[in-house]
Structure formats: C-alpha cells, structure tokens
Amino acid sequence: MEQLTAERRISIDEFDYIKELFGNFDENVKVIENKLNVDIVSRQGEIIIIGSKGSVEKAHHLILKLMGILNSGERIDVQKINYFIQLLEDGQEEQIKELLDNVICISAKGKQIKPKTLGQKRYTQAIGNNDIVFGIGPAGTGKTYLAMAMAVNAFKNKEISKIILTRPAVEAGESLGFLPGDLQEKVDPYLRPLYDALYDILGGETFLKYKERGMIEVAPLAYMRGRTLDDSFIILDEAQNTTKEQMKMFLTRLGFGSKAIVTGDITQIDLPKGKESGLKQAVEILKDVEGIEFVFLNEHDVVRHALVQRIIKAYDRYEKAKETNLAGITVKEKK
Secondary structure: OOOOOEEEEEOOOOOOHHHHHHHHHHHHHHHHHHHHHHEEEEOOOOHHHHHHHHHHHHHHHHHHHHHHHHHHOOOHHHHHHHHHHHHHOOOHHHHHHHOOOOEEOOOOOOOOEOOOOOHHHHHHHHHHHHHHHEEEEOOOOOHHHHHHHHHHHHHHOOOEEEEEEEEOOHHHHHHHHOOOOOHHHHHHHHHHHHHHHHHHHHHHHHHHHHHOOOOOOEEEEEEOOOOEEEEEEEEEEOOOHHHHHHHHHOOOOOOOOOOEEEOOOOOOOOOOOOOHHHHHHHHHHHHHOOOOEEEEEHHEEEOOOHHHHHHHHHHHHHHHHHHHHHHHHHHHHHH
C-alpha cells in the first residue's frame, strides 16, 4: 500500500527562475498539483512537495526537469507542463530534452518556431528527409503552420526558389460563381488561414513583397492543373476535401528540386455525399511508396487551448460509440 504522506525538498537558493517556474499567479504549480495530486510550496529557499510517495516522486522529477529547461534558456508554460506530465506518466520523460533547441525559424515578431511535441518533431524530421510528406491529424496539431515554417526556412536557405500554398475551395461549392469580385477575390476567404499563418511567420510587409515578386503563391487547388513545379516547396492544406482525381493531379505536379507537404484531417471531410476523399485513398495507395512518409498526429499533439484536446477526445469517444452501436444493430438485423 502506498505511503499516504511523503515529502521532498528542492533547494532554490541559487535558482534564478523561480517566478518563471511557478508562473503568473502560480498557474504552472497549480497544474502540477492538480495533475499529480500533490501540494507544492516555496519556503525559505526551498520548494517543498507533499503528497503520496509515488506522486511526490513524479512531481520532484518533473520540477527538476523544468528547472533544467529554464536554466538552458527555454521558456515553460501551462501547455508544455501538461505535455511533460503526460510524457512522465507514459514513462517517456527522458524524451523531454529532445524537444529543446529544435528551432525551425524565427517569426517576424522574434518568436522561435519549433515543434512542441514528439509527434510534431517526427513530422518536421519527415519533411526534412522526404520529398513528399503527409501530415494527418486533428485541428491544432500544427500541421500547416510547421510546414510553412519549414518552407520559409528552406526559402531563406536558398534550397528552393518558390513557396506555393494551395487548398481546395470545396466549402464554396456551386455558390462560388455568385460571390462578388474576380476569381481571386472569390477564393481569398477560403485561403485566409494560409495568409494569416504567413503574415505571422514573415510579417505583412515581407509577405506582400515576396508575393508581388512571385516568390510566394497562394492559390486554390484548381490553379495547379497542367503545371510542373520545379524548385518549389508546395503545401496542400485541407487535403481531406480533395477528390481522388484532384489528389493524383496535385501529387503529379512535383518537379525537380521540390517538396510537397499534404496536410489534412480525415475526420473533417466536407465533400458531397458519395465522393471519396483523395486523402483517404492516398493513405491506402501510397503507404509503401519509397520517398513518401505519412505522419499521423493525435490529440496529444494539439498545441491550442487545453479544451481543444478534451473536445477532440469527446468527439472521438462519440464516433466510436456510434460505430459500435451501428455494428450491433447490423448484427441484430442479420440474425
């Protein structure tokens, strides 16, 4: 039986980051206390951890890791702490250091853009090592944003001469022709998330300069037909809404010296009923093709508000329960 009350103490006399460790209004410590069921106080040059023996040991181990991270110049926040606790619970705490010093590029505002989870790290490594990569997972896992950061880095290093961002405008359906303005103005609302991400990474002025010079192209998928794209970094976003024909068309545009990144969420298909997703088919057809890598991200890789993870889990549970119920009804009908 686990000891009911245990205690560990950590000296903080020479630790310069106590405020960052505890967070604003002790928000970081409150996460650790709630998740690991311990009490943590700072008193007379020590951090004191009180709780059951197993929980205290986990919290002690985590805080030492966090102190090491802060001493290396990294920042911590609630999202990181939640993820590190998850790694700790899964026995993967030694992999925390793998997420340090993996900066892809610096944004226009001076923010370091880097993978924040092991899944995101696998994704960026796959992009570096392959000419075609599929990043598949739910909203908030950084699929598109990290791909864009990798594209900007390749562009700045002169590895490619052009960045091309595209997505199907399936949400517009047949109503596209009734929208005001020319074709570019009609599709711009569906490309807005891509513009927003590039504005954040490059800054508005630099983005517009590159766009005017043709170094960055943001266009609907239909614009890709009939082209061969050399020396380019091409990102197809919302790929779950491509048809089988569109996906094949896009993948066969790849030219010399180019990379293609395909991102999508198979659970969010907006195609008309009866139309199979080109992304779902590509997973089956291309899974064993050399030079193509599939990276599947999940709710653990979500780096948005903590509620997003819980929402995704709730929907997953609902869909699985629904499938189980439907399977049960089918079996009864057959009987």
